[in-house]
Amino acid sequence: MSNTEFHRIKRLPPYVFAEVNAMKARARANGADIIDLGMGNPDQATPQHIVDKLVEAVRDPKTHRYSNSRGIPGLRKAHAAYYKRRFNVDIDPETETIVTIGSKEGLANLAQAITSPGDVILVPNPSYPIHPFGFILAGASVCHLPVGQNGALTDIDSFMNTLVRAVRHSVPKPLALVLNYPSNPTAEVVGLDFYRPIVEFCRKEGIYILSDLAYAEIFFDGNPPPSILEIPEAREIAVEFTSMSKTYSMAGWRIGFATGNKKLITALARIKSYLDYGAFTPIQVAATAALNGPQDCVQQVRDMYKQRRDVMIEGLAAAGWEVPTPSASMFAWAPIPPQFAHLGSLEFAKLLLQEAEVAVAPGIGFGEYGDSHVRLAMVENVHRIRQATRNIKEFFRSNAGVAAASQDPAVRAALLESEKAKV
Incomplete structure (x- = not known):
C-alpha cells in the first residue's frame, strides 16, 4: 500500500x-x-548558565511529571517581560502568549485550529516551507505572493499592490496572511513603516496576520527588527511567533512562543490541550533562565x-x-x-x-x-x-x-x- x-x-x-x-x-x-x-x-x-539550570531542574523529581501545554507560568511571564524590554509592548502572560514546542509546531497547530477546508491563506513566495505547508496540511488553499525576485528587496508599495490584487481576486476572501521578517530564506528585513499599511488593510478586510519573528535577535546592521505588535492595532488581528533556537543556540531544545491576539492564542491553546502536555518542564525552566538571565x-x-x-x-x-x-x-x-x-x-x-x-x-x-x-x-x-x-x-x-x-x-x-x- x-x-x-x-x-x-x-x-x-x-x-x-x-x-x-x-x-x-x-x-x-x-x-x-x-x-x-x-x-x-x-x-x-547552548550557553553554560542555561545548561546548568536545566541540570538543576532535572534533578528535581517533581519536574519529571506532565507539564503544562500552555507553558509554565514563569516562562510565559519571562516572555512577556522580553516583549516589554525589547519592543516596549505589554503582553498579558495569561491570555496573550503561549509556549510552543518550537515556532514551527506553533504555526502548524494554529493552522489546524483556525482553518476550514477550502480557506485561502496568503503566503509570500519564496518562504520557509512550514508557512504554506502548515496550512496545506490543515486543508487550506495557498495563494502565493511573489516577493524578492531577482534578489530585489520587497518594498511596501509593490507588496501592497500584490496583496490588494490577491485579495481582490480571491474566492473566498483570504483567512490569513503570513509574514516573515527577517526572512528565511531571503534574509530581508523590514521596519514598522512596512507593517503599518498591511495592518490597516488586513484590519479593514478581516484578515489575520501570522508573523514569524524567529530571527528577531540575529541582526547586524541598522535598527533591530521590530515586532508587528508594536503597532497597537495589530493586536486585533495578529499573532507573532518567536523562538529560542537561534537567539540562544537552543534549536534542539524546541522552545518557541506564539504571542498576540487573544482569540488566536485561545484557539491555539485549545488545540494544544488535546495534542501535547507541553515541553519537558526542566527545558522550560532553563528557557526562563535564558530570558531572565544575562544577555551578553x-x-x-x-x-x-x-x-x-x-x-x-x-x-x-x-x-x-x-x-x-x-x-x-x-x-x-x-x-x-x-x-x-x-x-x-x-x-x-x-x-x-x-x-x-x-x-x-x-x-x-x-x-x-x-x-x-x-x-x-x-x-x-x-x-x-x-x-x-x-x-x-x-x-x-x-x-x-x-x-x-x-x-x-x-x-x-x-x-x-x-x-x-x-x-
Whole structure:
C-alpha cells in the first residue's frame, strides 16, 4: 500500500532538500569532507548558565511529571517581560502568549485550529516551507505572493499592490496572511513603516496576520527588527511567533512562543490541550533562565554570525560570486551566477556539492520564485567558510565548460546527464 493513497500526504510535493541530502550522505560515506551550508542548524553550544539550570531542574523529581501545554507560568511571564524590554509592548502572560514546542509546531497547530477546508491563506513566495505547508496540511488553499525576485528587496508599495490584487481576486476572501521578517530564506528585513499599511488593510478586510519573528535577535546592521505588535492595532488581528533556537543556540531544545491576539492564542491553546502536555518542564525552566538571565550571550551569538557573514560574502566575491550582504538572519540569499542560471537551483546545488564539496539549500525548496537563488547558512566556523569559498572559486574556474554550456535544451540535458553520471 502506497503512502500516496493518503489525502494529506498527496498534498505534499516531493521534498526538494531530500535529493541534496541523499547526495550529501553518499559523498560523506565515500570519505568526502562536505562543508554543510545547507540546513540552518546552529553549531554553537547552548550557553553554560542555561545548561546548568536545566541540570538543576532535572534533578528535581517533581519536574519529571506532565507539564503544562500552555507553558509554565514563569516562562510565559519571562516572555512577556522580553516583549516589554525589547519592543516596549505589554503582553498579558495569561491570555496573550503561549509556549510552543518550537515556532514551527506553533504555526502548524494554529493552522489546524483556525482553518476550514477550502480557506485561502496568503503566503509570500519564496518562504520557509512550514508557512504554506502548515496550512496545506490543515486543508487550506495557498495563494502565493511573489516577493524578492531577482534578489530585489520587497518594498511596501509593490507588496501592497500584490496583496490588494490577491485579495481582490480571491474566492473566498483570504483567512490569513503570513509574514516573515527577517526572512528565511531571503534574509530581508523590514521596519514598522512596512507593517503599518498591511495592518490597516488586513484590519479593514478581516484578515489575520501570522508573523514569524524567529530571527528577531540575529541582526547586524541598522535598527533591530521590530515586532508587528508594536503597532497597537495589530493586536486585533495578529499573532507573532518567536523562538529560542537561534537567539540562544537552543534549536534542539524546541522552545518557541506564539504571542498576540487573544482569540488566536485561545484557539491555539485549545488545540494544544488535546495534542501535547507541553515541553519537558526542566527545558522550560532553563528557557526562563535564558530570558531572565544575562544577555551578553545573545550579543556573542550576533557577533559570531556577523563575522561569519563578512567572511562568507568577501570570500564569495573573491571567487567571482556577488552575493548581497544580509543585514539579519543566519543566511545569505545568493543569486545563481549568470553562467549557471540555466541549470536552476537544484542542479546548481548538486554541482556545488559534487564539485566543490559544499552543500547549500536550493531555492526551489522555498517556492518556485526562489529557483533563481540558493540559500547559504552560516553554520560552519570561519575556517570552514573560508575553505568553502576557496572550493567554490576552484569550482567556478574548473567548470568553465558548464558556464559556457549552450542554452539549447537538448545540449543542456546531455550536460546534466554527464554530470549526474559522475556521482
